Each structure stands twice: as structure tokens, then as C-alpha cells.
Amino acid sequence: MTEFGFTLIGTDGMARRGQVQTAHGTIETPAFMPVGTAGTVKAMMPESVAATGAEIVLGNTYHLMLRPGAERVAELGGLHKFMNWPGPILTDSGGYQVMSLAALRKITEEGVRFRSHVDGSYYSLSPESSMEIQRLLDADITMAFDECTPYPADHETAKASMELSMRWAARSRDAFARRPGYGLFGIVQGSVYEDLRHQSIAALTEIGFDGYAVGGLAVGEGQELMFSTLDFTMPAMPQDRPRYLMGVGKPDDLVGAVKRGIDMFDCVLPTRSGRNAQAFTRRGTVNLKNARHAADPRPLDENCPCPCCRNYSRAYLHHLTKAQEMLGPMLLSWHNIAYYQQLMAGMRQAIQERRFEDFEAAFNEERAGGDIPPL
Numbered sequence: 347m348t349e350f351g352f353t354l355i356g357t358d359g360m361a362r363r364g365q366v367q368t369a370h371g372t373i374e375t376p377a378f379m380p381v382g383t384a385g386t387v388k389a390m391m392p393e394s395v396a397a398t399g400a401e402i403v404l405g406n407t408y409h410l411m412l413r414p415g416a417e418r419v420a421e422l423g424g425l426h427k428f429m430n431w432p433g434p435i436l437t438d439s440g441g442y443q444v445m446s447l448a449a450l451r452k453i454t455e456e457g458v459r460f461r462s463h464v465d466g467s468y469y470s471l472s473p474e475s476s477m478e479i480q481r482l483l484d485a486d487i488t489m490a491f492d493e494c495t496p497y498p499a500d501h502e503t504a505k506a507s508m509e510l511s512m513r514w515a516a517r518s519r520d521a522f523a524r525r526p527g528y529g530l531f532g533i534v535q536g537s538v539y540e541d542l543r544h545q546s547i548a549a550l551t552e553i554g555f556d557g558y559a560v561g562g563l564a565v566g567e568g569q570e571l572m573f574s575t576l577d578f579t580m581p582a583m584p585q586d587r588p589r590y591l592m593g594v595g596k597p598d599d600l601v602g603a604v605k606r607g608i609d610m611f612d613c614v615l616p617t618r619s620g621r622n623a624q625a626f627t628r629r630g631t632v633n634l635k636n637a638r639h640a641a642d643p644r645p646l647d648e649n650c651p652c653p654c655c656r657n658y659s660r661a662y663l664h665h666l667t668k669a670q671e672m673l674g675p676m677l678l679s680w681h682n683i684a685y686y687q688q689l690m691a692g693m694r695q696a697i698q699e700r701r702f703e704d705f706e707a708a709f710n711e712e713r714a715g716g717d718i719p720p721l
Contacts, residue, residue, distance in 0.1 A: 347526035350486075350556055352588045356698050360580060360607040363697040366557075366588050368434040368486040369527025370426060373401045375588065375609040376693050378600065378686045379436060381617065384409045385419075385429040388617045389672075389679040392430045398652065398680065399687035401433055402486075404612045407479050408440035408471070412464050416482035424484030436612070437485035439476045439518075439533075442494045442561075442593070453493065455510070473517035477530075481523050489559065490518035492533045497565045504537035511535045512549040519553050529556030531590060537562055538571055540578045547582045558583055559590040560608070564599075573602055580607040597626055597689055601709055604693050605702065616686050620679030623667040627685065629717045632660075634678065639664040642720045652684035653677070 348367055356363045366373040380387045380395055382403045387395050395403060405425055410416060422428050425435055444451055444458045451460035457472030476491040492511040495504050515532050522530045532550035536542030550558060560579060563572045572594075583589055590610040591603050600611055616626065623634040627647045632639075642660040650656075654663070654677040666674030696705035 350527050350529035352557065352586065354586070356700075358697045358700045358702040359605065361604050361693070361697045361702045362589075362607055362609055363694055364588065364609060366434075366610075367527075368402075368529070369525075370432065370434045370486050371401065373434055373610075374694060376600075376604045376690055376697075377402060377610050378690045379404045379610065379612040380683050380686075381612055381614045382429065382431070383614075384413075385425060387679075387683070389621060389676045390617070390683065394680055395431075395683065396433070398684040399691060400683060403431055403433070403435055405429075405435055405437045405483060405485065406440065406443065407437050407476055407483070408443035410437075410483060411440065411469070411471075411479050412462050416479040420482040420484070424482075426484060434486040435484070436487035436590075437480045437483055437489065438592075439480070439489040439491045440471055441476075441489075441492045444471055445494045445496070453510075455513070457491070457514075473514045474521040477518055477521040477523070486528055487557065488522060488528070488530045490515045490530065490532050490555070492535060492561060494565070495535050495537050495562045497537065497562070497567050499537050501539055501542070504535075504539055504542055508535040508537075508542050508546050512546060512553075515550055515555075516553050519555065531555055531557040531559050531588075533559045533561040533592070534579065534583075535562050538567060538575050543575065543579045544582050547579070551584055555587070557588040557590060557610075559592050561592050563591065564593045564595055564613075569596075569599060569602070572599070573606065576603060576606040576608070583607070597686070598710075598713070600686075600689060601693065601706055604697075605706060616682035617679045620677075620682045621675040623663075623674065623678065624682075625663075625678050625685075626682050627717070628712050629715055630713050632717055634660065634663045634667045634674070636664075638720050644721065646681060647685075650681065650684065650688070652681050654681035654684075 351367045353365045364375045383406045473491040480488040495507040532555035588609045591608045625632045639660040645655040696702045
């Protein structure tokens, strides 16, 4: 059986090129994980997701425990078989979703009691039950149960939240079922405070995890503050473990975070934007609702090999958007995930060839030029 592990292949400044080995395959890093919250990447077939170059997808403990239920998924062969995804899967612990329920949940030392957004039923989630649910789902990468600290938070509030998450992290580690090829990631908290982030890293490394995530960012603090937080967080992170920035983000977020040493990302943005007629391209974001595309015979991006760009015009995509045909979100989601995977592949190659600075400059210059106007 494959042992869970991380291999650092090369670096360029703080940027890292590596591989994560799991029970269901190897992940080339830096990597972007499409979000399949409820066991599906929205508007895409699993085969289509794989065709973009994605090697790992994300599922969610909170949503899958509510429906269809982790026990049912286990009875049906685990999440890989259930959703027809043979590659690696990471599951979010459910902490972020539960915290976002606000008035519908109560936090104690034991865990969280909350009401389902689906039918109002009461549920409880603790570090121990989160580990068990993720085991039943058969996640290759399990996330420790934590409290996602809200933003803004004063130092005292952020400290109490971080310390609760560290106690929950230790319980998560104790409850995690070790088996070959499966790993558990701890989550660094501490809001935007350097001392709290460093305390969190020290606590997590003492407990010992297979990887370390940075949580509590991309929650409203803005890119500048997110990057400055990464600037003082990343040098203190273990060098020999994968690093995952949760819930990020826009293409320039990914480039800036890879530059600072992040290895893994997830975000709903590519598919959510696809469902809202927005496409990401080398030259920035294109809104297919705009009338300027109505008679444009060109593809979204002439250099993109995805089926959306290869086979369909901007005029047709505009038509699908205006007619509210479901093919529009399907094609744009496919393109957006493909664009993100191309971006990650470009960064991996640039790091390996030690030319990441040139890659970043070219990325920024191309985007600054803007979308090419209609013919």
C-alpha cells in the first residue's frame, strides 16, 4: 500500500514544486482542487473534471452528513465509487459551514450543535464525529475539526478561537484512524495576528500532522491583508509537509500565494462564476451577459484547448446565457476549471525551471492588457 507523503521536488524563492502521495494517486503541486461540496463538481461530469487536468477534488463533511449521510455513502462503497471519482479526495471537516450558520448553532468545548439548513433538524458535530464521518466517506485527506475565526475579530476573540481549535486539533489527531495512503491536515488559525499564527503553528507541529492548512483567510480581509498574513505565516510552517490555503481564490490570489509558499488550493469561484456567465481567461474576466459578445465569432481564448474554447463561439455562449440554457453554465464551468488547471501547470513548470518571477510578470502584464475588443 502507498504511504501518505510529500516530496519537495524543487523551489524558486518561497514557491515550491512537489508531489503528494495518497491511497488513490499522486497530486502534483502547486494544485487547485475543484470543489465538489455535495459529491459533485457543479455542472460537470467527473470525466470532464479529470479532462481539465484536475487530480483531486474536495467534498464536504457537513453537506454529505446531512444528505445522503456518511453511513449510506460507506455502504455504497465510499465517496470515490459513489461519485465516480477514482482519484484523491479531500474533505473539509464541516467547521466552516457550521460556523456560517450563525444563529442556527451553539459552540461548546465538546463541539457544535446546530440546526440543518435543509430541514431544521438538530445535529451535533465534534472532532471525533467529524473524523468518523470523513473516514466513512473514505477521504484521502481528512481535515481537522476547527472553528473558522470570523473577520474582523479583536486579538482576544481571535486568541480564544484559535486555542479552541488547537484543543480540537489534538482531539482530531487522537480520533483519526491511521491507514496507509490516508493523511490528516491540521489547520492554522489566528486571524491576521502574527503572534497567534505562530502560536497555532507551534501547537499543531507539536501534535503532528501529515499536512498543514491555513484557515481563516479569504473571509473578507482583502488580498493585501491576506498576503501580509501569509508573509509572516509561511516561514514558520513545516518545510516537509504540504501547505493548503483554504477557500482561495481568484487567479491572482493563487499566483501570489504560490509565490509565498502555498502548495494546495480550493475555491468555488470557477464553477460559481461559470454558473453566472463569467469566464476566467489569460486577459482577465469575461462577462458573457454583455451584448458586445452577441455577434462575436471568436472563442473565449484562442489558446485554450478546452472543448468550450475549441468548439464554441462567444456569440453562442452569449446566446446560451440570454436563453438561460443549462449548457451555458456547463461549458463555462468546464472552461474555468480548465483555465485554473492550466494556470497551476504553468506555475509548476516555472518553479521547476526557476523562472517563477518571469511567469508572474508575464501573468500580470497579460491581464493588465484586458480582453481583446470584438471584431
